[in-house]
Amino acid sequence: MKDARYDRQLRLWGEEGQASIESASVCVLGSSALATEILKSLVLAGINSFCILDDAVVQNADLGNNFFLHVSDLGRKRGEATLAKLKELNPAVGGTWEDVSLEEWHDERMLYRLSSFSVVVASNLRTSTAAAISDYLFENSIPFISCRVFGLIGYIRVSVREHTVANSHEENPREDLRLDRPLPEFQAMVDGTDLAELSVDEIRHTPYIILYMKALKMYREKLSDPSAFPESYADRKALWGLIESMRVETDTGSTDAENFDEAKAKLLRSFQKTTVPAHVVEILNDAKCSSSSTCTQPFWIICTGLRKFVEKHHCLPLKGNLPDMTSDSKRYARIANIYHSAAVQDAREVYQFIREVERERGADSVISEDMCYRFCKTTDSIHVQRGSKISAESDAGKIIEFLAEENGDAQKKSAAEWLLLLLAADRFLQEKGRFPGTNGVPCTIDSADLKSRVISIVRRCNLNPDQILPLLSESGLPEICRYGAAEPHVISALVGGIAAQEVIKLATNQYIPLDNTFLYDGHTQCGATFRF
Amino acid sequence: MFQDMVSKHWQSYYFHSIQYKTSFLENRMGKMSSSFRRMSISNDPLANNRWRDIRRLTDRDSIHLRNPNFEPGPENFEIIQQIRVLVIGAGGLGCELLKNLALCGFQHIEVIDMDTIDLSNLNRQFLFRESDIGKSKAEVAAAFVNERIEGCTVIPHNCRIEEKPPSFYRSFHIVVCGLDSVNARRWMNAMLCDLAQVNAMGEVEENTVIPMIDGGTEGFKGNARIVYPRMSACIDCTLDLYPPQMNFPLCTIAHTPRLPEHCVEYVKVIQWDELKPFQGADLDADNPNHVDWVFEKAMERSQQYDIRGVDRRLTQGVLKRIIPAVASTNAVIAASCSIEALKLATNIANNINNYLNFNDVDGVYCGTVEMGRNPECPTCNRRSEVISVSRTDLLKSFLENLVRAFNLSDNPSLTTGTGSIYEVSEFFPDIAERSKNNLNRPLGDLVSENSELLLSDISLKSSNSISIRVKFTD
Numbered sequence A: 001m002k003d004a005r006y007d008r009q010l011r012l013w014g015e016e017g018q019a020s021i022e023s024a025s026v027c028v029l030g031s032s033a034l035a036t037e038i039l040k041s042l043v044l045a046g047i048n049s050f051c052i053l054d055d056a057v058v059q060n061a062d063l064g065n066n067f068f069l070h071v072s073d074l075g076r077k078r079g080e081a082t083l084a085k086l087k088e089l090n091p092a093v094g095g096t097w098e099d100v101s102l103e104e105w106h107d108e109r110m111l112y113r114l115s116s117f118s119v120v121v122a123s124n125l126r127t128s129t130a131a132a133i134s135d136y137l138f139e140n141s142i143p144f145i146s147c148r149v150f151g152l153i154g155y156i157r158v159s160v161r162e163h164t165v166a167n168s169h170e171e172n173p174r175e176d177l178r179l180d181r182p183l184p185e186f187q188a189m190v191d192g193t194d195l196a197e198l199s200v201d202e203i204r205h206t207p208y209i210i211l212y213m214k215a216l217k218m219y220r221e222k223l224s225d226p227s228a229f230p231e232s233y234a235d236r237k238a239l240w241g242l243i244e245s246m247r248v249e250t251d252t253g254s255t256d257a258e259n260f261d262e263a264k265a266k267l268l269r270s271f272q273k274t275t276v277p278a279h280v281v282e283i284l285n286d287a288k289c290s291s292s293s294t295c296t297q298p299f300w301i302i303c304t305g306l307r308k309f310v311e312k313h314h315c316l317p318l319k320g321n322l323p324d325m326t327s328d329s330k331r332y333a334r335i336a337n338i339y340h341s342a343a344v345q346d347a348r349e350v351y352q353f354i355r356e357v358e359r360e361r362g363a364d365s366v367i368s369e370d371m372c373y374r375f376c377k378t379t380d381s382i383h384v385q386r387g388s389k390i391s392a393e394s395d396a397g398k399i400i401e402f403l404a405e406e407n408g409d410a411q412k413k414s415a416a417e418w419l420l421l422l423l424a425a426d427r428f429l430q431e432k433g434r435f436p437g438t439n440g441v442p443c444t445i446d447s448a449d450l451k452s453r454v455i456s457i458v459r460r461c462n463l464n465p466d467q468i469l470p471l472l473s474e475s476g477l478p479e480i481c482r483y484g485a486a487e488p489h490v491i492s493a494l495v496g497g498i499a500a501q502e503v504i505k506l507a508t509n510q511y512i513p514l515d516n517t518f519l520y521d522g523h524t525q526c527g528a529t530f531r532f
Numbered sequence B: 001m002f003q004d005m006v007s008k009h010w011q012s013y014y015f016h017s018i019q020y021k022t023s024f025l026e027n028r029m030g031k032m033s034s035s036f037r038r039m040s041i042s043n044d045p046l047a048n049n050r051w052r053d054i055r056r057l058t059d060r061d062s063i064h065l066r067n068p069n070f071e072p073g074p075e076n077f078e079i080i081q082q083i084r085v086l087v088i089g090a091g092g093l094g095c096e097l098l099k100n101l102a103l104c105g106f107q108h109i110e111v112i113d114m115d116t117i118d119l120s121n122l123n124r125q126f127l128f129r130e131s132d133i134g135k136s137k138a139e140v141a142a143a144f145v146n147e148r149i150e151g152c153t154v155i156p157h158n159c160r161i162e163e164k165p166p167s168f169y170r171s172f173h174i175v176v177c178g179l180d181s182v183n184a185r186r187w188m189n190a191m192l193c194d195l196a197q198v199n200a201m202g203e204v205e206e207n208t209v210i211p212m213i214d215g216g217t218e219g220f221k222g223n224a225r226i227v228y229p230r231m232s233a234c235i236d237c238t239l240d241l242y243p244p245q246m247n248f249p250l251c252t253i254a255h256t257p258r259l260p261e262h263c264v265e266y267v268k269v270i271q272w273d274e275l276k277p278f279q280g281a282d283l284d285a286d287n288p289n290h291v292d293w294v295f296e297k298a299m300e301r302s303q304q305y306d307i308r309g310v311d312r313r314l315t316q317g318v319l320k321r322i323i324p325a326v327a328s329t330n331a332v333i334a335a336s337c338s339i340e341a342l343k344l345a346t347n348i349a350n351n352i353n354n355y356l357n358f359n360d361v362d363g364v365y366c367g368t369v370e371m372g373r374n375p376e377c378p379t380c381n382r383r384s385e386v387i388s389v390s391r392t393d394l395l396k397s398f399l400e401n402l403v404r405a406f407n408l409s410d411n412p413s414l415t416t417g418t419g420s421i422y423e424v425s426e427f428f429p430d431i432a433e434r435s436k437n438n439l440n441r442p443l444g445d446l447v448s449e450n451s452e453l454l455l456s457d458i459s460l461k462s463s464n465s466i467s468i469r470v471k472f473t474d
């Protein structure tokens, strides 16, 4: 039943990803359109539970932008009304609502409450409030996402102290054939193959990986260098000439053969020296992988085990999957099995190291042999991301740097301008008790007012407004006032979808999260990423 | 990967940009009002308005967007409420589209889908519940939105898109597609290209152009695009964007299997017909017993050939050609499509030009690229057959000649961009009645010289219809 319901997503993140999602408890601050759109995707995906914190009351404008409200909910508490409709989406997901006001969110007691969730998501919080929450959660290693919709603008900020990725799903994973240090059993199989003895049909069904090994042998003999390995374009071209020489003619005089075509197409991807990529080396050199570390997080224990393996063998454990290649079934299956068995053996060795590390660190044994085996299939794409706290002041400085960058990308500059104007709108709110464009004042007056907030932000960064203001477009300020803090449903749906996926990334540890700020502009429907 | 496809595309076709006129809908709707002039907002009359957040955008002027067709004011929002939108598909994208469009303020929405609800839909098709399994997607989705969003009317059509005549499609201002099949997308595209008329001067008549917004997703990737039929790149202009269906060569499946997929395909293509399980029933990938049978046989074959990796999920995936899908990507792409629909209706911002890529596997990417037209595209650059006739020839004999010349069925239809000349279907009795009366009228009364006519028939598969221009001999 559960398998069938989640079938389409299990095909992406697998049972282990789904299990992580099903143990995630998510807290969402707010229950407006943006908040419910985020929750919709999370409840559908099957998180363990969610909690809405909000004390807002349903008003007319909510009925025009929030799908999880009905006209009959007017006047009710919005968090309570949306909760019931969100829970209908998936009976397996638990949900609660607490009648808490925005102002309480950064008091000590509430912050402590927030640290009991696996991920906290804020919707439409002004930057200073988000910064206060981020301060606390960052220290306590709770991932925090702050998102906003302001007219046609969308904003997502991921603040996470450390995020680790294992079992990643790369679209084009590196192949791991080890042609430079072939598996002994495979080498024996190649040595036992004499192409001269094969029929034309057998040659045309010889897996290209065997052709490679035969050509490599000739290549080395030609250069009188038993360890030569093609690394440059010219080298590969020379090698290709040798492969070509193995072609045979069929009865019809044709030399066309799929396996030779594949050999040509895959040449570059296949002839890669077996190395430990730099970013993996960096992770393995992390203090958490050192013998003196006491870190008991599963990712770091596994990586410490991996480090021991790498120290011994100077390479990563074999991935073990053989790409498809034209072949008769028998030879393909034989090679596939050689690679698979070697990978199982490598994983077993890594597992022994992991058990050692667990004992050294006095950790409970939580890593199963199966988990270790899956981990070993993608060790070349493990990833560690370390983020930052949200801070209105330091963010402003960075934004202005982007604006002032001389050869900066125009689209990114425009996005930076929106970020700066959002900060200005926050100051406007702080000082006037409302957002620009939201009451009886003509937009032109609010626009002038907003400009003075921009100036004061620039001054606080110890910069000269006369130099910075000309970097802004003339239309941004009045456009922000036009928006009047509107939260149109469509923009909320788009930002909510992206934010929900970021929560899933943080929960599954299989994908690389946003690093760390995304700004979407509904005018162009383009996004830009900033790192603060 | 999307980027690669795009750059490949850039090289392969001749590109030229078009300055789109954003006034299609104004032409089609007629100007709602030109008397309204912008006034400064001296109080916030919208504070307690249900549509406050959309109307901030529709009512207030913007110097940011610099579009002369943008006429801010209350009338601009009223246009949304009068526009007729057709949503194709009530699946992952369709459910989202209906919600989004209803909350943009659109009130006349229709939706077509022939599918019924399955348990595996429920991880993203949020308008459906377990108790809805087996019911029509279009009907359940429409009823849900109608109940939830006061004032919005969604009319469901539980049928195939091919079952609707051109006159049905002609009645909409915007078509938004949320489909998972390239063929259905192409059919819809061809229909809208057919409806876009070219006048005797060779110019596209803008009031016959129905913009098509098309979304697609696969896993964490998606795209959204806008097509102005016959004016901008159409689906067929850029067919190489859609990956060809993976087909395994029969000889590999039969003689040299290597992958688990080969084993499943063997059972599906060869063993099912040979062994005729379930009293010779056709293989139904939705029937768990059938899937189990195939799985078991595929397992046997994989053991025979020493192939690893056959499991039930893979078996079903191969049988149904399942595309993985999550709620979040559908939400993003449907929102992107809906934003373009809202822009088309109101000009609150300029439409994208003309193709959006989204991907959030690694960080988040969202950006647009301009697809150019393919001048050789047979769908949006269709050439007309010119037929010489006398003004006094009756429609009846003209049709008979066409049926003979093009090998058609006995019930073809003949339409112009704006109306029907002959179209007999049970769905539209009025038109059928009028069509039958037309049979005995002379062509001179029914068609004008050199204007484009569309001949449609169920026998025409690749393209939906044949374009015809009449030349009078007298």
Ligand SMILES: [Zn+2]
Residues within 6 Å of the ligand: B233, B234, B235, B236, B237, B238, B374, B377, B378, B379, B380, B381
């Ligand atoms: Zn075309």
